[in-house]
Amino acid sequence: MRIRNLFFVVASIAALSISPRLNSQTQSAPAAAKPGATAAQSFDPHNLTGTWIGYNWRTDTGQAKGPHGETNYGTFDQKIPEPTLTEWGKQHLLYKAITHEVMAGTHLPGWDRPGHICPNVEDPCFSADQNGVPANQLDGEYSGKDCEPMSTPAIYDLPYLGQIEFIPAPDGKRIFQLFEYHREWRTFWMDREHPKDIDPTYEGDSTAHWEGNDLVVDTIGYNDKTMLSHFIGHSKSEAFRLVEHFRLLDKNNMVIEMTYYDPKAWGDKSWPGFKKFYHRAPMENFREYICSPRENQAFDNVVIAPESVAIEGMKGK
Amino acid sequence: MKIKAIGFFFAFVVVLMLATPVLAHHGYAAYDMLSTRTMKGTVSYFAMVNPHGQIGIDTKGDSGEIQHWVMESGSAHGLKDQGFESDTFKAGDEVTVYFHPGKGDPHVGLFIKVVFPDGRILPKPKAAE
Numbered sequence: 001m002r003i004r005n006l007f008f009v010v011a012s013i014a015a016l017s018i019s020p021r022l023n024s025q026t027q028s029a030p031a032a033a034k035p036g037a038t039a040a041q042s043f044d045p046h047n048l049t050g051t052w053i054g055y056n057w058r059t060d061t062g063q064a065k066g067p068h069g070e071t072n073y074g075t076f077d078q079k080i081p082e083p084t085l086t087e088w089g090k091q092h093l094l095y096k097a098i099t100h101e102v103m104a105g106t107h108l109p110g111w112d113r114p115g116h117i118c119p120n121v122e123d124p125c126f127s128a129d130q131n132g133v134p135a136n137q138l139d140g141e142y143s144g145k146d147c148e149p150m151s152t153p154a155i156y157d158l159p160y161l162g163q164i165e166f167i168p169a170p171d172g173k174r175i176f177q178l179f180e181y182h183r184e185w186r187t188f189w190m191d192r193e194h195p196k197d198i199d200p201t202y203e204g205d206s207t208a209h210w211e212g213n214d215l216v217v218d219t220i221g222y223n224d225k226t227m228l229s230h231f232i233g234h235s236k237s238e239a240f241r242l243v244e245h246f247r248l249l250d251k252n253n254m255v256i257e258m259t260y261y262d263p264k265a266w267g268d269k270s271w272p273g274f275k276k277f278y279h280r281a282p283m284e285n286f287r288e289y290i291c292s293p294r295e296n297q298a299f300d301n302v303v304i305a306p307e308s309v310a311i312e313g314m315k316g317k
Numbered sequence: 318m319k320i321k322a323i324g325f326f327f328a329f330v331v332v333l334m335l336a337t338p339v340l341a342h343h344g345y346a347a348y349d350m351l352s353t354r355t356m357k358g359t360v361s362y363f364a365m366v367n368p369h370g371q372i373g374i375d376t377k378g379d380s381g382e383i384q385h386w387v388m389e390s391g392s393a394h395g396l397k398d399q400g401f402e403s404d405t406f407k408a409g410d411e412v413t414v415y416f417h418p419g420k421g422d423p424h425v426g427l428f429i430k431v432v433f434p435d436g437r438i439l440p441k442p443k444a445a446e
Contacts, residue, residue, distance in 0.1 A: 099343045099344035099346050100343075100344040100346075101344070121344075121345065122345050122350040122351075123350060123351060124346075136344065136345075136346045137346055138346045138347050138420075138421065140346070142342070142343045142344060144342060144368070145343065147368075161342075161392075161395070162394075180394070230344070285398065287394040287397065288394070289367055289392065289393075289394050290367060291367050291368050292366065292367065295364070295366040295367065296367075296368060298364075298371075299366075299368070299369050299371065299389070
């Protein structure tokens with residue numbers, strides 16, 4: 001009798017352990033329960049599947065803050081200063097000028113007037129960044145200029161401009177991250193090492209694994225053709241490394257915490273502390289965003305060139 | 318029914334959240350963001366494209382000459398979230414536009430909102446709480 005009871009207990013445990021789980025992020029081990037998804041939690045912390053949009057900082061947009069006070073003000077929420085640029089970085093990575101505000105640098109006159117918050121997207125505080133790159137310049141560089149790829153982490157600068165979506169591959173070996181803004185996408189290779197020889201690309205090579213409830217994504221192999229951020233006056237080097245932690249705060253809210261590494265730009269210093277807050281959004285709002293070089297050029301002609309040229313370029317289209 | 322209502326509310330809130338100039342692609346360096354101007358005029362064209370749309374507005378200057386203005390708007394997908402369609406504006410429409418004036422070219426502006434003769438406003442104003 002005792003043996004039969006023991007057999008029943010063992011069989012019950014075995015049956016429970018192989019019951020399928022819904023919404024599992026990977027399908028390589030469908031029989032195993034995911035760590036962290038305890039009975040006490042009302043959501044699966046490993047379920048990033050779906051469409052997400054970043055919180056805005058503007059108070060006139062409705063849901064400007066999340067339930068826990070989450071909001072995003074460009075990349076200006078980052079309060080940890082950038083590491084000092086190496087001499088090599090100053091010679092090889094700096095732009096001549098950028099269009100956006102910067103996070104720190106040379107102040108404009110009157111920047112500290114009462115009520116003026118700095119840095120400021122619409123009412124600039126700086127004439128140049130800490131490396132002397134002129135900021136807020138009409139003809140300066142910006143992420144995605146001329147419809148060039150934005151890449152990470154710059155594409156996260158303004159998380160309310162477009163949705164992101166995570167789609168796990170059926171084989172469980174990959175997760176695809178799609179960006180509505182600029183229509184870029186990345187592949188997270190689950191539980192594998194980076195290749196030994198990587199040809200630099202715009203999006204780099206991403207490997208991923210779960211650490212508790214954090215999807216940790218490690219990306220290397222970037223080329224040096226994209227801005228680090230709209231708000232910083234230099235590009236990434238080919239040695240740049242991005243580490244992202246994707247974590248659900250609750251069923252509908254997510255935070256992406258990021259640390260930047262760039263031995264050529266910053267030596268052995270890392271730059272931690274970047275946070276972006278997202279919430280779930282209707283999939284129907286994930287639309288086509290194609291940056292057409294011709295349409296973009298016609299637009300640039302309007303803002304920079306005489307108006308007669310611009311109207312002839314766009315009228316009737 | 319309750320789930321449907323919650324879903325609709327959530328979608329509505331998201332639309333409200335996006336009812337703002339989704340611009341910031343190239344920054345605001347070209348415009349005086351601390352000034353807002355109003356202008357009545359006639360639509361000459363509307364291009365609902367990425368990364369930024371354009372609204373051509375013709376108006377009369379102080380001397381009676383025709384001025385050709387161009388309003389820069391947000392992206393096509395941002396405009397759609399704000400209630401615009403490709404045929405929202407037609408050549409010949411009489412409208413009133415609110416905009417931030419350009420710093421360089423005197424006839425360029427950053428589009429804020431438009432008021433149509435029938436009183437419609439786009440983007441739709443934020444709903445009262």
